[in-house]
Amino acid sequence: MPKKVHVQTTINGETVEFLCEPRQSLLEVLRDELGMTGAKEGCNNGNCGACSVILDGRLVNSCIVLGVETEGKTVETVEGLAEPGKLHPIQEIFLEDAALQCGICTPGFIVATKALLDKNPNPTEYEVRYWLAGNLCRCTGYDKIVRAVLDSAQIMSSEVGA
Amino acid sequence: MRAFDYIPAKTVDEAVALLAEKGDQAKPLSGGTDLIVMVREGRRQLDLMVDVKDIPETNVLSYSQETGLHLGAAVPCYQIYADDEISAAYPGLADAAKIIGGTAIQGRASVGGNLCNASPAADTIPPLIVLEAVCVIAGPNGTRDVPAEQFCTGPGQTVLENGEFLVSFKIPAPKNNSSSYYLRFIPRNEMDIAVVGAGASVVLDTEKTSFVSARIGLAAVAPTPLFAEEASASLAGREVSDEAVNAAAEAARHIARPISDMRGTIEQRVHLVEVLTRRALNGAIHRVKES
Ligand SMILES: Cc1cc2nc3c(=O)[nH]c(=O)nc-3n(C[C@H](O)[C@H](O)[C@H](O)COP(=O)(O)OP(=O)(O)OC[C@H]3O[C@@H](n4cnc5c(N)ncnc54)[C@H](O)[C@@H]3O)c2cc1C
Ligand code: FES
Ligand code: FES
Numbered sequence: 001m002p003k004k005v006h007v008q009t010t011i012n013g014e015t016v017e018f019l020c021e022p023r024q025s026l027l028e029v030l031r032d033e034l035g036m037t038g039a040k041e042g043c044n045n046g047n048c049g050a051c052s053v054i055l056d057g058r059l060v061n062s063c064i065v066l067g068v069e070t071e072g073k074t075v076e077t078v079e080g081l082a083e084p085g086k087l088h089p090i091q092e093i094f095l096e097d098a099a100l101q102c103g104i105c106t107p108g109f110i111v112a113t114k115a116l117l118d119k120n121p122n123p124t125e126y127e128v129r130y131w132l133a134g135n136l137c138r139c140t141g142y143d144k145i146v147r148a149v150l151d152s153a154q155i156m157s158s159e160v161g162a
Numbered sequence: 163m164r165a166f167d168y169i170p171a172k173t174v175d176e177a178v179a180l181l182a183e184k185g186d187q188a189k190p191l192s193g194g195t196d197l198i199v200m201v202r203e204g205r206r207q208l209d210l211m212v213d214v215k216d217i218p219e220t221n222v223l224s225y226s227q228e229t230g231l232h233l234g235a236a237v238p239c240y241q242i243y244a245d246d247e248i249s250a251a252y253p254g255l256a257d258a259a260k261i262i263g264g265t266a267i268q269g270r271a272s273v274g275g276n277l278c279n280a281s282p283a284a285d286t287i288p289p290l291i292v293l294e295a296v297c298v299i300a301g302p303n304g305t306r307d308v309p310a311e312q313f314c315t316g317p318g319q320t321v322l323e324n325g326e327f328l329v330s331f332k333i334p335a336p337k338n339n340s341s342s343y344y345l346r347f348i349p350r351n352e353m354d355i356a357v358v359g360a361g362a363s364v365v366l367d368t369e370k371t372s373f374v375s376a377r378i379g380l381a382a383v384a385p386t387p388l389f390a391e392e393a394s395a396s397l398a399g400r401e402v403s404d405e406a407v408n409a410a411a412e413a414a415r416h417i418a419r420p421i422s423d424m425r426g427t428i429e430q431r432v433h434l435v436e437v438l439t440r441r442a443l444n445g446a447i448h449r450v451k452e453s
Binding site: 044045058 | 163164165166167168170194195198199201202203211213238240263264265266267269270351353
């Protein structure tokens with residue numbers, strides 16, 4: 001039986017150490033070992049995006065990354081977005097625009113939106129839809145989500161400009 | 163799911179030694195978008211995953227107009243289409259890299275993993291075939307080169323032998339007046355597996371009115387991706403015309419040996435080979451004329 005492996009990684013700016021089995025996904029490590037339940041499990045095979053996190057600056061599905069692969073890397077999760085007592089603008093706007101119903105897909109969409117706007121602060125609707133093609137939502141019909149992303153882009157870039 | 167060990171190899175030799183020692187109980191890991199899913203769903207049992215994506219040689223991405231492209235096997239898809247020079251030189255490869263999964267998949271999925279997974283429907287294999295990619299394989303007896311069209315031997319089967327793994331691709335520099343194109347048919351706009359895929363590369367003469375040569379590659383119409391050799395050869399020396407393109411597409415149709423499954427029937431796939439081959443050729447021709 002393979003031994004647990006010691007892993008040191010940076011999660012939301014803090015150095016974190018954990019023990020995990022090589023077969024455990026990053027999603028399982030986050031949720032079961034570290035108690036960070038923001039990333040959700042939908043499909044567990046890379047198709048739905050509910051488990052989205054940012055690994056070394058790239059959007060990935062944490063259900064198909066091994067926890068042991070994150071040794072020495074940086075991970076950003078939905079928990080890292082809000083400041084104490086203050087939601088991140090993307091979170092505010094998802095609420096304002098009613099871009100969620102059951103909410104299971106929402107953390108994934110918010111992390112994917114963050115990754116998009118970090119790279120492309122003013123995306124077109126087409127770019128938003130293609131970027132989010134790997135994030136599935138069974139409730140909203142997507143329109144309000146796309147609008148929330150476009151609104152987030154607008155508000156965040158006007159805040160930077162102000 | 164059985165427990166397994168994980169070792170990130172730092173050098174080619176270390177990876178070869180680990181793979182040779184464990185035989186078919188070990189597998190190389192690149193982006194994991196096929197392997198991690200398969201192992202965690204219990205469809206593949208392993209003792210060891212050898213992570214090959216931190217080895218310098220599997221990460222090279224260098225292009226020059228003289229020597230062509232040297233592409234590390236583990237380079238993720240997004241790095242290919244994010245590079246303007248490489249996308250302009252090998253647009254057919256960028257077409258495929260852009261449509262594998264969604265954003266999060268493209269952040270991890272590699273061309274090397276796509277080839278080594280040896281799915282008949284793998285999107286990067288027709289472009290690799292039409293761009294004359296050579297696969298650089300390392301193993302216990304040193305390295306050897308295999309042309310992309312000879313790499314897959316059956317669904318999930320490759321020429322790789324015990325202890326061997328794919329290090330990189332060498333893709334020749336694009337010739338004057340040449341271009342490439344890849345497209346697939348899927349019922350959705352994104353996030354689906356090809357019902358049929360077709361890639362083409364063409365080299366035209368200086369007037370851009372005749373073919374010097376062409377290559378056509380097909381996916382999801384046989385147990386392995388195919389190089390449509392006769393259809394490709396039929397274009398050499400011919401005038402660029404609808405007749406020539408249609409005749410090549412018709413010839414490509416004859417080598418398709420597809421199956422019927424939930425994605426499409428034999429009849430639909432055979433028909434799609436002709437339609438997509440025509441579109442891939444016309445797409446590549448259009449790109450040459452535009453440039
Ligand atoms: C949601 C989703 C959508 C997808 N969409 C598409 C799609 O549209 N088109 C498509 O073609 N594929 C698709 N795939 C499949 C997969 O993403 C691709 O095949 C990908 O390119 C595999 O690359 P990887 O680096 O993740 O490979 P891995 O999963 O790491 O490896 C794949 C296989 O190759 C072997 N391998 C990896 N690297 C090497 C090496 N250097 N030498 C020898 N063997 C090696 C592994 O042992 C394994 O058997 C999709 C997958 C998912 C989960
Ligand atoms: S749970 Fe990871 S993609 Fe669905
Ligand atoms: S809000 Fe329910 S899945 Fe998106």
